[in-house]
Amino acid sequence: MTTLRFRSAAVRAALAALFIAAGVLVATDFAEARAGRSMSFGSRGTRTWSTPAPTPTAPTATPMQRSATPQSQMGQTAARAPGTQPGGFFNRGGFMGGLMGGLLGAGIFGLLMGSGFFSGLGSLSGILGLLLQVGLIFLVVRFVMGWLRSRNQPSYAGGPNPGVGGPGPMQRSALDDTPSPATGAGGAPGRFGFGGGLRGKPLQLAAGDFDTFERTLTEVQESYGRNDRATLARLTTPEMLGYLGEELDELARDGLENRLTDVKLLQGDLSEAWSEENRDYATVAMRYELKDAIFERATGRLVQGDADRPVQAIEFWTFTRERGGDWKLSAIQQGRV
Template identity: 70%
Template sequence: MLRSSKSTGVRRTSLRVALAALVLAAGTMVAADNADARVGRGGSFGSRGTRTWSTPAPTPTAPTAQPMQRSATPNQPTQPGMNTAAPRQQPGGGFFNRPGFMGGLMGGLLGAGLFGLLMGSGFFSGLGSLSGILGLLLQVGLIFIVVRLVMGWLRSRNQPSYAGGPRPDTMNRDAYEGGAPAAGSTGAASAAPGRFGFNTGPRGKPLKLQGSDFDAFEHTLTEVQTAYGKDDRPALQRRLTPEMFGYISEELDELARDGLVNRLEDIKLLQGDLSEAWNEDGEDYATVAMRYQLKDAVVDRATGRLVQGDLDRPTQAAEFWTFTRRPGGEWAVSAIQQT
């Protein structure tokens, strides 16, 4: 009788460990499905001249930008009253390290389950019968479904709202070429006075942009993402500053070491707004908020096997891109910041 009891206890412990691994695997699968890829991998890095460590002005496309996480520009103390933000350490990778509701939810669920595993209660209690096992599997499935639903809700919540009519398909230019601000615009045009409707910022001289400049920004977005997906470094070098080319090359080197390639296809700008445009020390700068869609997937370089993402379903991203040029020269990307 004692031997039978011990055998039953061993089987229960083994089953608990297996089911704990199942819960962890489900969380890992969610994390892999939602990891950041594309250019920059969802980070904020680069330089914006003397405004590198200040927050870009808000726009209808994106209300705010994350502080720089990596830059060659020193973070010098600024004068009181400037619109600045301290740099923030890049958060660690992985779904369970993410701040906010989802990190807390998954942390709580796993914490409860693993505590129950150790103490013989919680998720893993009552495993001595078939009904207990089926009930636990049902709980695991429900947890996974709830997580996916909440993540979908958060993604839709993060999409910007659009006042004053349907969404535009390209860069919003009405507020930048001497005309009145676009209907419903509450971003850069109202952030600071100026007939061109953009925030000239705390430093530098105001810069007026032309329609050809916005065409260049849209074209550069597509060219940079496409070149990244093909590991075309000469094309990237033409469109990035030396600092940005160094960061992006590190990403491509890491992918190559792992035998992977990040394919990016069907890049399309959905909406764009100018945040700031200025000239300092003989260089022009323009920070633009852009919301775009693309097909984004990481595949095995040798076999083409899908590792992450989906090349059949487009995803959306909203970012602040800063461009720089010498007067008369071509624009190059000098910074990318997440919203």
């Protein structure tokens, strides 16, 4: 009887630890609220499912997780249409998602049946051993996924050019150079990822375009924080407005508001700029800071974040315009350093 009571207590303790760990994952995702909630979504024309070219600000970007653009026949996973749930740690498909799901499922099933991955839970050491094994498996899978991603990243010749750039944090790389199919928008050979099967013609940008990108970053975040959908409709494509509107609707249902203030671009540079038919695209890597906090609408109580302490983010923002029209935000992808 004593052994059975102890084993029941051990199972309850292990399940509690797993629920706490899951809560930490949810809290971590919730902490990075802001517009887009740290996801990668939107459209980049025919380059939607290709990785943006690396820059000094952000060497790589996370793959697109949600887009209305159908995926081309290039052996990649199917595109997500608007309204579907984005991928996440527990929603990843494919080999890695199945591997993690199988390992975690085996461990939890074993826990409930009285055995862990390699041994039973008849003692506290068994519980700690299970949690340690789950952690080790997570780290191994993260390492393998990072290695596979690194093999698929586009290589580029030439690094940062410290002698190029204009006023402010956004680098206006070699704006006066004549673009060519082999060089890209700034004339730096291979740096902006043109060629190599990517579609579209290289596009030359003006200094005013970079000013627009920086201003749009601030206006999108602050209008999102005010739930100002009219301004968001002016600054974003209909697809992006739909995604951001879904997030604002979810906050409203929960009686919350995400206040975003003091947005400041710290560093930025061009990744890619190209034209397709009568539409232009530009993807820019940006590192910026802002104050990001979530409050209860009814009471004004702080729920998440710090209203007085800025946090930083690194993202690729893609802008599009009809020829001769205004730039609008069409995609956000999370950057990695």
